[in-house]
Amino acid sequence: xxxxxxxxxxxxxxxxxxxxxxxxxxxxxxxxxxxxxxxxxxxxxxxxxxxxxxxxxxxxxxxxxxxxxxxxxxxxxxxxxxxxxxxxxxxxxxxxxxxxxxxxxxxxxxxxxxxxxxxxxxxxxxxxxxxxxxxxxxxxxxxxxxxxxxxxxxxxxxxxxxxxxxxxxxxxxxxxxxxxxxxxxxxxxxxxxxxxxxxxxxxxxxxxxxxxxxxxxx
Amino acid sequence: xxxxxxxxxxxxxxxxxxxxxxxxxxxxxxxxxxxxxxxxxxxxxxxxxxxxxxxxxxxxxxxxxxxxxxxxxxxxxxxxxxxxxxxxxxxxxxxxxxxxxxxxxxxxxxxxxxxxxxxxxxxxxxxxxxxxxxxxxxxxxxxxxxxxxxxxxxxxxxxxxxxxxxxxxxxxxxxxxxxxxxxxxxxxxxxxxxxxxxxxxxxxxxxxxxxxxxxxxxxxxxxxxxxxxxxxxxxxxxxxxxxxxxxxxxxxxxxxxxxxxxxxxxxxxxxxxxxxxxxxxxxxxxxxxxxxxxxxxxxxxxxxxxxxxxxxxxxxxxxxxxxxxxxxxxxxxxxxxxxxxxxxxxxxxxxxxxxxxxxxxxxxxxxxxxxxxxxxxxxxxxxxxxxxxxxxxxxxxxxxxxxxxxxxxxxxxxxxxxxxxxxxxxxxxxxxxxxxxxxxxxxxxxxxxxxxxxxxxxxxxxxxxxxxxxxxxxxxxxxxxxxxxxxxxxxxxxxxxxxxxxxxxxxxxxxxxxxxxxxxxxxxxxx
Numbered sequence: 001x002x003x004x005x006x007x008x009x010x011x012x013x014x015x016x017x018x019x020x021x022x023x024x025x026x027x028x029x030x031x032x033x034x035x036x037x038x039x040x041x042x043x044x045x046x047x048x049x050x051x052x053x054x055x056x057x058x059x060x061x062x063x064x065x066x067x068x069x070x071x072x073x074x075x076x077x078x079x080x081x082x083x084x085x086x087x088x089x090x091x092x093x094x095x096x097x098x099x100x101x102x103x104x105x106x107x108x109x110x111x112x113x114x115x116x117x118x119x120x121x122x123x124x125x126x127x128x129x130x131x132x133x134x135x136x137x138x139x140x141x142x143x144x145x146x147x148x149x150x151x152x153x154x155x156x157x158x159x160x161x162x163x164x165x166x167x168x169x170x171x172x173x174x175x176x177x178x179x180x181x182x183x184x185x186x187x188x189x190x191x192x193x194x195x196x197x198x199x200x201x202x203x204x205x206x207x208x209x210x211x212x213x214x215x216x217x218x
Numbered sequence: 219x220x221x222x223x224x225x226x227x228x229x230x231x232x233x234x235x236x237x238x239x240x241x242x243x244x245x246x247x248x249x250x251x252x253x254x255x256x257x258x259x260x261x262x263x264x265x266x267x268x269x270x271x272x273x274x275x276x277x278x279x280x281x282x283x284x285x286x287x288x289x290x291x292x293x294x295x296x297x298x299x300x301x302x303x304x305x306x307x308x309x310x311x312x313x314x315x316x317x318x319x320x321x322x323x324x325x326x327x328x329x330x331x332x333x334x335x336x337x338x339x340x341x342x343x344x345x346x347x348x349x350x351x352x353x354x355x356x357x358x359x360x361x362x363x364x365x366x367x368x369x370x371x372x373x374x375x376x377x378x379x380x381x382x383x384x385x386x387x388x389x390x391x392x393x394x395x396x397x398x399x400x401x402x403x404x405x406x407x408x409x410x411x412x413x414x415x416x417x418x419x420x421x422x423x424x425x426x427x428x429x430x431x432x433x434x435x436x437x438x439x440x441x442x443x444x445x446x447x448x449x450x451x452x453x454x455x456x457x458x459x460x461x462x463x464x465x466x467x468x469x470x471x472x473x474x475x476x477x478x479x480x481x482x483x484x485x486x487x488x489x490x491x492x493x494x495x496x497x498x499x500x501x502x503x504x505x506x507x508x509x510x511x512x513x514x515x516x517x518x519x520x521x522x523x524x525x526x527x528x529x530x531x532x533x534x535x536x537x538x539x540x541x542x543x544x545x546x547x548x549x550x551x552x553x554x555x556x557x558x559x560x561x562x563x564x565x566x567x568x569x570x571x572x573x574x575x576x577x578x579x580x581x582x583x584x585x586x587x588x589x590x591x592x593x594x595x596x597x598x599x600x601x602x603x604x605x606x607x608x609x610x611x612x613x614x615x616x617x618x619x620x621x622x623x624x625x626x627x628x629x630x631x632x633x634x635x636x637x638x639x640x641x642x643x644x645x646x647x648x649x650x651x652x653x654x655x656x657x658x659x660x661x662x663x664x665x666x667x668x669x670x671x672x673x674x675x676x677x678x679x680x681x682x683x684x685x686x687x688x689x690x691x692x693x694x695x696x697x698x699x700x701x702x703x704x705x706x707x708x709x710x711x712x713x714x715x716x717x718x719x720x721x722x723x724x725x726x727x728x729x730x731x732x733x734x735x736x737x738x739x740x741x742x743x744x745x
Binding site: 060062086087088089091092105109112113114117152156157158159160161162163164175178179180182183184186187188189191192206207208209210211212213 | 255256257258259262263264265266267268269270271272274275276277280281287291292293294295296320450474521523576577578579580581582583584585588664665666668670
């Protein structure tokens with residue numbers, strides 16, 4: 001689970017990192033513009049264009065709250081937690097999946113995904129636990145690395161083209177996890193903060209389109 | 219209030235509509251352009267964010283835009299909402315219809331690869347002994363291509379190859395570089411030994427990285443004072459004068475208020491994109507005396523890929539000058555009628571040097587995977603293709619009256635599937651790339667002859683093809699419908715064959731040619 005210690009570490013790193021420079025610039029310049037603008041006429045509609053109040057600083061939910069796992073069953077979640085740590089351990093000085101709250105995030109993401117994706121994950125995690133019970137009389141979460149590898153190895157395949165995943169459900173499951181866990185790690189706020197603190201770029205992103213003149217749906 | 223009657227109503231604001239507006243207005247003809255979506259403000263409508271700031275951390279909102287594989291969480295808002303404007307298909311026959319309704323349409327986001335079609339495409343019926351020729355040839359379009367290439371500032375290298383017609387390139391064409399990497403030199407030599415010509419990509423520079431109707435075409439049209447543009451105007455139906463049988467305007471719906479409106483025009487030019495123009499004609503019950511409207515939908519196959527690793531470049535030990543660069547091979551198959559293969563038509567290849575292997579290439583995870591990726595980093599050569607899908611009558615669209623969009627307009631049903639020709643072409647391409655890479659003593663990392671479903675290329679064309687025979691085609695050689703001379707379609711719907719080439723330059727050239735002809739006909743009083 002998302003530990004208080006990890007959250008503190010994340011907050012410390014964020015405090016040290018020059019995060020989201022563009023947004024920071026906007027926040028920094030807005031009050032100046034508001035102060036220098038012509039006095040707003042206090043109409044009932046509020047200040048006119050260019051005379052609005054400064055944007056207030058708001059916190060990201062990840063910085064103040066713990067995610068609550070609610071999609072996977074406890075045995076499934078425990079297997080996902082163990083699997084995430086195996087797929088993406090801390091490497092080359094970077095944070096690993098467990099440092100970045102990946103199991104918690106995937107619990108959310110898969111929980112809001114289409115049914116076939118949900119079934120792929122649920123069946124896959126159940127199969128890992130079933131194999132672990134059968135071969136080692138333990139749950140998958142309790143296996144050591146070598147035992148876990150014994151179960152995972154037959155499910156591992158090279159995939160020439162990611163759009164054409166394996167037809168076998170277990171192989172497809174492990175392929176999906178091998179894609180999702182590293183991406184969720186790299187795109188986490190923890191990973192970005194740690195990378196920024198050590199002076200490296202990290203994660204994806206870019207220019208995000210806002211909803212443009214969204215259609216009236218009433 | 220007296221409502222103005224325009225000379226020409228243009229439906230759609232992308233490359234084809236923008237070109238029509240520019241040509242017609244510059245000849246003094248009054249135009250109204252209706253665009254189904256809003257206008258984007260590049261400064262206001264985009265904001266820089268890191269992936270972790272996005273609600274789904276860069277994974278995309280699950281279930282949103284299932285047919286738009288190009289979508290990501292950052293750009294999701296630029297595509298048409300599939301719930302707002304749905305379409306249907308048999309689940310066993312997937313079709314990826316990728317749409318943009320912002321002012322400027324897909325011209326805002328295209329890859330800018332800029333090619334002419336050749337007479338291998340315009341006269342494919344003659345070459346292949348089956349199918350139809352276009353009613354026009356390269357020589358008919360050549361002067362228009364040249365003008366389009368000047369406007370879009372196309373860069374390329376002149377080769378003098380008939381299947382790869384040279385263009386009016388910026389600076390007269392780029393010379394062959396003298397500092398090609400060793401892998402590119404080796405690939406070129408091995409390809410040439412197999413009669414495969416090696417060139418470079420041709421692309422539109424545009425202005426400030428944008429080669430769109432909103433920066434290269436529509437500003438000129440607006441400058442004339444002869445163009446009005448209305449955004450958020452969703453055209454429901456083209457209207458017809460019952461006395462003359464000629465079109466006289468269109469009914470449209472305001473996107474927000476849903477208010478029904480009608481606009482009058484002496485001529486209607488459809489430029490809404492291949493499938494939207496065809497949908498509008500089908501919903502209007504027009505221009506289909508041939509029964510060909512909606513048929514011959516086709517595009518190009520993407521996805522075939524071969525990756526190889528150069529042994530001496532692994533482990534970060536690549537000597538200087540070994541890796542880097544990319545080359546482009548235009549169609550080299552079936553250029554002679556006597557060439558016998560298990561597929562017709564052809565494909566182009568793109569090869570780049572200096573890339574890395576991907577995690578899915580290896581049956582590994584954790585530290586072992588990372589070590590392997592580190593070994594292969596920067597050592598890879600990758601090849602991919604764009605291949606021509608044949609135009610088949612049975613691949614078609616129709617109106618599904620049971621399903622309507624957010625404005626109550628019946629949607630399209632798409633019925634398209636690939637045949638042996640596409641699969642055999644893909645196998646040939648993958649085998650050819652593998653053969654050359656292996657001959658270069660590079661280790662194959664990955665090979666696939668699979669490709670994306672139809673539509674993925676965003677190069678869909680056909681469905682209102684042009685031809686001289688009104689029984690076999692929807693449009694004449696000037697893009698007028700055979701049935702109604704003051705109704706034109708100037709987008710990709712008019713294509714007879716798509717070739718392996720990005721269709722944009724051809725769409726622009728055809729629209730320019732049709733618009734110049736239309737302007738003459740208007741001045742002569744013929745339409």
